[in-house]
Amino acid sequence: GEDVEQSLFLSVREGDSSVINCTYTDSSSTYLYWYKQEPGAGLQLLTYIFSNMDMKQDQRLTVLLNKKDKHLSLRIADTQTGDSAIYFCAEVLILLSGTYKYIFGTGTRLKVLA
Amino acid sequence: DAGVIQSPRHEVTEMGQEVTLRCKPISGHNSLFWYRQTMMRGLELLIYFNNNVPIDDSGMPEDRFSAKMPNASFSTLKIQPSEPRDSAVYFCASTDSTGEPRRDTIYFGEGSWLTVV
Numbered sequence: 001g002e003d004v005e006q007s008l009f010l011s012v013r014e015g016d017s018s019v020i021n022c023t024y025t026d027s028s029s030t031y032l033y034w035y036k037q038e039p040g041a042g043l044q045l046l047t048y049i050f051s052n053m054d055m056k057q058d059q060r061l062t063v064l065l066n067k068k069d070k071h072l073s074l075r076i077a078d079t080q081t082g083d084s085a086i087y088f089c090a091e092v093l094i095l096l097s098g099t100y101k102y103i104f105g106t107g108t109r110l111k112v113l114a
Numbered sequence: 115d116a117g118v119i120q121s122p123r124h125e126v127t128e129m130g131q132e133v134t135l136r137c138k139p140i141s142g143h144n145s146l147f148w149y150r151q152t153m154m155r156g157l158e159l160l161i162y163f164n165n166n167v168p169i170d171d172s173g174m175p176e177d178r179f180s181a182k183m184p185n186a187s188f189s190t191l192k193i194q195p196s197e198p199r200d201s202a203v204y205f206c207a208s209t210d211s212t213g214e215p216r217r218d219t220i221y222f223g224e225g226s227w228l229t230v231v
Contacts, residue, residue: 090220102147105157
């Protein structure tokens with residue numbers, strides 16, 4: 001199938017690290033993405049990783065990619081209350097027609113406790 | 115660019131009424147997606163278009179839902195008749211899907227928040 005799986009909820013204390021996990025389906029996906037949705041808003045690209053990379057670090061964010069297990073994770077260091085949001089994992093599937101479509105996970109709702 | 119523009123931002127309607135949601139994709143983008151977001155089911159892909167042609171509508175829940183894209187700059191998602199379980203946030207998104215996928219990825223509108231009472 002084309003399901004991208006994520007757990008629905010995660011709760012952490014302010015200052016701790018958050019780890020959001022995702023399992024995707026298509027081993028040929030060239031890019032994998034993390035999107036952030038703040039309350040009442042649309043989805044915004046947070047970060048991405050190219051499929052030939054194992055890890056990407058961007059300030060407090062670390063993305064880990066395990067292609068063998070089709071597992072993607074997002075680690076947020078020193079989590080702040082402003083990080084409370086829904087985080088979506090996404091992959092891109094290339095179709096026989098030459099077009100491609102994006103498949104999103106259901107989203108993980110991160111709640112940061114003060 | 116103004117980004118993906120959706121209207122209305124909020125709509126409250128009575129069960130049985132017709133609902134039409136509108137989307138203007140980013141100029142130059144050739145793929146358009148409609149997603150639905152609910153607390154219980156998360157983000158679901160309903161339908162997507164490439165060059166104004168519907169490519170995959172397998173996510174459309176039932177015949178009450180229909181989507182059109184009469185030209186490259188406009189799309190509608192219609193629900194007729196609407197039911198309370200259709201209450202959700204409906205997102206439109208667009209991308210340029212020519213060539214290889216890029217990190218530029220897909221851009222979302224702010225969403226249309228629908229409540230059917």
